Amino acid sequence: MQLSATEQAMLDGAEGPAVQRALAYQVKVGRFFGAARMVPITNAHMMGDIEVLGDAGLAFLQDMQRAGALARIPITTNARCIDFAWADRLGQDPSECAKEREVIAALQGMAVMTTDTCINYQTLYQPHLGERVAWGDTGTCIYANSIFGARTNFESGPAALAAAITGRTPEYGFHLDEHRRGSFIVDIAGATLADLADWGALGKIVGEGHQSYYTVPVFTGFRRTPLADELKQLGAALASYGSMGMFHFVGLTPEAPTLEAAFGGSVPRDVERLVVDDAAIELVYAGYDLGEGDARLVVFSGPQLSLFELRDLGRLFEGRRVAPGTAVFVTSSNGVLSAARKLGYLAPLEAAGVCVLEGVCFYILQNLSQMREREGWKNMISNSAKIVNIIGAHRFRTILRRTADCVEIACTGRLA
Amino acid sequence: MTALLRLTRGFGSVVEGEAIVSDEGFSPRYDLDRWSGVITKPGHRLEGLSIKDRICFFPTAKGGIAAGWAFYDIQAKGIAPRAFCFGVTNPVMVQGAVLAGIPITEGWAPDPRTVLRTGDWVRVDPGRLVVELLRRAV
Known part of the structure; x- marks a missing residue:
């Protein structure tokens, strides 16, 4: 792998231990994929929450901060696992909530913008054709590559953070024409x-x-x-x-x-x-059924909802009530929810008894398995094929349904 | 020793261990209980099996950005496998394994599902890009 003089100096420690560690890590990943060089990037987006970090990941972030790590380009954060306003009601662990605050503090200490959204491409930044970025959450990557014609690989939390610290990423995968x-x-x-x-x-x-x-x-x-x-x-x-x-x-x-x-x-x-x-x-x-369970959990999340989705969902729930014993969750970002509240789109949802969570995604909620056990949820119904696919490790059975059918199920407790 | 499999690319040190040979791809987010190391996704072909200290042969990587942190986390919890060998992987698995110091490889010939069984004892050498069979499962 060919490094520039600046990059070689970074690797030798000229810009401090955090930059050195970040670049050394990137070089190892780049070598695996046969990257010829590092390329500059303009924007990064990272996943980093206590549910996926664990204690070891939190300690890693704090180590990096102590080592002087600082993002040199804008870097935003993906959805996290706790909406602090709801944590008690959802039975999330106070100790994990405290650690989540430490995660946020460490990230902010490294100049990471804690936006907590997985729809950055709709709400925060739209890179142009050929622009190189380092984005994580796979949904953000595929949108950047496909719709904008920008260039990114799947960059996991540590990789996107490293990219923001060095301002670079190894050139492999979707940075190269041959893979596009x-x-x-x-x-x-x-x-x-x-x-x-x-x-x-x-x-x-x-x-x-x-x-x-x-x-x-x-x-x-x-x-x-x-x-x-x-x-x-x-x-x-x-x-x-x-x-x-x-x-x-x-x-x-x-x-x-x-x-x-x-x-x-x-x-x-x-x-x-x-x-x-x-x-x-x-x-x-037709491939989904209730199995031995019922239809008492309906989720609109993964990815977070846009302002348009919230408006449409509000219209479907207008004047209706969530069925007794049923739980309905909607998640979006602070920016979208602030606008939706101002425009009156949240009122019909909240009047219907829908839980509107901010800055999180349902499938990564801290303590989700325990929540499932406590509530006796067997099936999760959603209009998002993604969340239907990925929530399996928490032992949910899942059912994909169209948006209006999900609302009907939420208000009747019966599978449409 | 004759190589049982030739690999395309790899990272990490030489390790030995018991093989898990999967017909289904893998994601630590979708499939794994990250507190026990057991594959818990209902219907996964390895449901109920622990990956701790095993050498895992997965044909594909499933989506999911979580592996970047999750491998570091399960390594610290002492429930990580000794190596991941993928037919086709994605960058997240590699970024995660490199951070955690878990050996990882991509690409193989022949397909391990034709020559290896779960329980066989193997050695993975990511430097020489080979997998060697040390002994068969009893």
């Missing part, structure tokens, strides 16, 4: 995709069958302009089910003005073609 070309075609001419959950179902179908970070699906044939929230659900599901970091959408994403362009010039003759139509989407929904 399409791998196969997904024809969605026969898919209506009228609900957000349908876009997640599409991501599940495509992702599950092609699990590989470097597989880049090329969507074609769709007959209207998808909305940002629809592309958010698609990307989050592809990244979740397929571990994918990029997709093309012909005529929409900047590196795919044509089908040929999506493949880097010409479409390979033997390229795989997958057709996903309405029938295939319906089959996804």
